[in-house]
Amino acid sequence: TFRCVTCTAPVNIAVIKYWGKRNEKLILPTNPSLSVTLGQDELRAKTSVAFSSKYTEDRMWLNGKEESVSSQRIQNVLKEVRRRVRKRGAPGGGNEVDTSRHIHIVSENNFPTAAGLASSAAGYACLVYSLCKLYGVQGEISDIARQGSGSACRSIYGGYVLWKTGDLMDGTDSFAEQVAPESHWPEMRSLICVVSDQKKHVGSTEGMQTTVLTSELMQHRVDGVVSQRTDDMIEAIMARDFPTFAKITMQESNQLHAVCLDTYPPIFYMTDTSRLIVRLVHAINDVLGDIKVAYTFDAGPNACLYLLKEDVPRVMGLLRHFFPPAQRNGEPFVTGLPVDEL
Numbered sequence: 612t613f614r615c616v617t618c619t620a621p622v623n624i625a626v627i628k629y630w631g632k633r634n635e636k637l638i639l640p641t642n643p644s645l646s647v648t649l650g651q652d653e654l655r656a657k658t659s660v661a662f663s664s665k666y667t668e669d670r671m672w673l674n675g676k677e678e679s680v681s682s683q684r685i686q687n688v689l690k691e692v693r694r695r696v697r698k699r700g701a702p703g704g705g706n707e708v709d710t711s712r713h714i715h716i717v718s719e720n721n722f723p724t725a726a727g728l729a730s731s732a733a734g735y736a737c738l739v740y741s742l743c744k745l746y747g748v749q750g751e752i753s754d755i756a757r758q759g760s761g762s763a764c765r766s767i768y769g770g771y772v773l774w775k776t777g778d779l780m781d782g783t784d785s786f787a788e789q790v791a792p793e794s795h796w797p798e799m800r801s802l803i804c805v806v807s808d809q810k811k812h813v814g815s816t817e818g819m820q821t822t823v824l825t826s827e828l829m830q831h832r833v834d835g836v837v838s839q840r841t842d843d844m845i846e847a848i849m850a851r852d853f854p855t856f857a858k859i860t861m862q863e864s865n866q867l868h869a870v871c872l873d874t875y876p877p878i879f880y881m882t883d884t885s886r887l888i889v890r891l892v893h894a895i896n897d898v899l900g901d902i903k904v905a906y907t908f909d910a911g912p913n914a915c916l917y918l919l920k921e922d923v924p925r926v927m928g929l930l931r932h933f934f935p936p937a938q939r940n941g942e943p944f945v946t947g948l949p950v951d952e953l
């Protein structure tokens with residue numbers, strides 16, 4: 612028999628940043644993180660997984676190109692899903708969930724890969740979700756996605772999502788949890804300013820490793836700053852307090868990049884254009900007399916802005932002035948909003 616499952620998973624952008632592992636193999640973080648999962652129609656991964664008695668080996672195609680399935684992370688995810696099938700005995704039983712069967716994976720993103728746009732987060736979340744559907748694995752699965760890429764565990768859920776650090780050595784208490792659904796704050800919008808779609812110069816896995824080994828400022832984060840900010844952030848989200856949400860988001864982004872600069876040798880993800888966006892956002896907030904828009908940057912130069920629906924036209928007007936949407940090739944453009952609001 613042939614069976615195939617197709618799923619999509621959106622990108623998530625952290626407002627409290629994950630940067631640093633306490634266990635490399637299991638991908639366990641040094642601190643909690645919190646993100647907003649973008650809408651299904653925006654930046655997303657789409658993955659199909661299938662098994663057939665004709666398949667003689669596991670194979671995978673990413674954005675139209677065949678890639679090896681032998682990477683440690685793909686193997687970790689496949690092994691963990693198959694282990695759970697054997698352990699629990701998936702519904703249906705028998706042939707349908709025969710874990711010795713080979714699978715084919717076909718996945719594509721609708722945005723640039725590895726440009727610091729959380730493509731691995733959406734990709735692994737989507738792969739794990741599809742595999743679990745195919746094999747009938749139920750229950751908590753964000754901890755399987757975590758073993759593909761840390762930030763991927765947060766893309767298993769929509770809305771506002773917390774990834775708990777956990778205390779246990781085996782990582783079973785380090786999974787993602789929805790703090791509030793998207794509908795809790797319907798006015799929230801995100802804008803992605805693509806400064807560059809080039810591959811990042813230091814990958815996040817390697818970058819955070821060097822940070823943990825060399826940065827003194829990193830200890831300051833782990834010692835309590837991040838947990839306090841996480842509590843404050845959850846409170847701001849629950850109260851729909853945008854100025855507080857925005858301020859913590861910007862301070863977190865700035866501290867992540869300060870920690871990168873404190874890494875030895877230093878890591879630079881933000882460029883002159885990124886910094887221009889930072890200044891522009893602060894200028895807009897000054898002019899408007901309140902915090903109306905926040906920026907956040909991950910392991911790349913691209914900005915994610917958070918703002919409320921009512922402020923989109925004003926902010927878009929200014930952004931368009933500085934970053935005309937016509938210039939797409941290598942130049943900044945803006946995406947991430949429902950089409951009728953762009």
Ligand code: DP6
Binds near residue numbers: 638759760
């Ligand atoms: C800056 O999840 O890509 O985006 O676990 O090694 O795969 P690995 O790292 P990854 O790191 C993401 C780092 C970040 C911040 C965040 O998303 O919280």
